[in-house]
Amino acid sequence: MRHLTCTAFALVCAGVLQAQSPNYGLSLFLSVPSGRFAETKYESIDNDEIPYIATEGYDVGVGGNFTMSFPLQKTLAFRVGLGGMSSRGTSTAPGYETIFLRHSLFSISGEFQIFFDDAYRHRGTYMIAGISGDFERFERSFDDSWDYRWDDWNRDVDVERKSRLAGNVGIGHTFYGSDIKFATEITYHSTLTNKDLRLGNPIPSDFVRISFGLVF
Numbered sequence: 001m002r003h004l005t006c007t008a009f010a011l012v013c014a015g016v017l018q019a020q021s022p023n024y025g026l027s028l029f030l031s032v033p034s035g036r037f038a039e040t041k042y043e044s045i046d047n048d049e050i051p052y053i054a055t056e057g058y059d060v061g062v063g064g065n066f067t068m069s070f071p072l073q074k075t076l077a078f079r080v081g082l083g084g085m086s087s088r089g090t091s092t093a094p095g096y097e098t099i100f101l102r103h104s105l106f107s108i109s110g111e112f113q114i115f116f117d118d119a120y121r122h123r124g125t126y127m128i129a130g131i132s133g134d135f136e137r138f139e140r141s142f143d144d145s146w147d148y149r150w151d152d153w154n155r156d157v158d159v160e161r162k163s164r165l166a167g168n169v170g171i172g173h174t175f176y177g178s179d180i181k182f183a184t185e186i187t188y189h190s191t192l193t194n195k196d197l198r199l200g201n202p203i204p205s206d207f208v209r210i211s212f213g214l215v216f
Contacts, residue, residue, distance in 0.1 A: 023077075023122040025067040025183065027213025031085050033058045034188075035206045040197075044093075054093035056203070058103055061087025065211065069113060069122055077119040079130070081109045091140070102139040105205060107132040111168055122215050128170045128187060136162045138202050162202055165193045170209070180216045187211070 039057040046052060063085025071077045084106045091099040109132035117124025140158040170187030191204035 022068040022070045023215050025065070025069065025081075025122075025213055025215045027065045027067075027183070027185070027211040029063050029065065029085070029185075029209045029211035031061040031063060031087060031189075031207040031209050033060070033087070033089075033207045036197075036203050037206045040203055052093055052095070054091060054096075056089065056091040056101070058087045058089035058101065061085050061103070061207070063105075063209075065213070069119075069215075071119040071122075073119065075115045075119055077113040077115065077122070077126075079109075079111045079113055079128075081107075081111070081132075083107045083109065083132075097142055100141050100144045102141075103205070104137040104139075106135045107166070109133075109168060113172075122174050122181065122183075123176060125171065125173045128168060128172060128185065130168050131192075132166045132168055132189070134164050134166050134191070134205065136164065136202070136205060138162070160202060162194060164191050164195070164205075166191050166205070174215055180214055183213055183215045185209070185211045 037058055039055060042054045042056065044052060044054060063083060065081050065083040067079050067081035069077045069079040084104070086102070086104050089101040089103070091101060109130060111128050111130025113119065113126045113128055115122075115124060115126040117126075119126075138160045141156055143156060167190050168187050170185055172183060172185035172187075174181050174183040187209045188206075189209055190206045194201045195204040197203070
């Protein structure tokens with residue numbers, strides 16, 4: 001199923017590249033974690049066989065996007081994008097040292113935009129729905145300074161990389177302008193694959209993305 005989805009996504013991308021000239025977008029965003037990404041509780045047993053509960057979660061993150069919106073009809077466009085974000089968090093348990101968390105995400109997305117005004121001019125309110133391929137990096141450390149080089153091996157830092165498919169749905173609005181317009185969006189991002197914690201997968205990266213940027 002995953003391979004069929006990727007194949008269909010590639011075919012759609014190839015088709016829209018022959019459509020109208022794209023509208024380019026640059027934006028910055030805040031990611032507000034939701035669900036288990038905001039807080040997850042684990043129950044475990046220490047060396048004395050005494051049960052305890054650990055709480056893990058991430059804070060608000062920051063990121064940026066570059067997009068190309070290809071108009072297909074007056075009210076429909078297909079948008080491809082490249083984006084990245086970073087967020088930090090903690091894992092705590094009574095009587096134990098705090099573990100500091102860091103999450104980095106790079107994504108390649110494909111989304112349909114349904115405009116209530118004009119897709120060719122990228123104007124007015126629009127709905128967003130699509131998928132993204134997420135390439136994630138989860139880090140855990142007892143040192144909050146993260147004082148090491150990116151390519152150094154460090155026994156005090158645990159690193160896990162994961163590639164997952166995610167879904168995006170939201171709403172945006174482009175304010176009227178001439179050559180350069182201001183746009184804002186609210187999008188919900190939810191991990192769709194490799195998210196079962198019982199199989200050793202990391203926490204699903206579910207969050208609300210609030211973005212502000214320019215369209216030209």
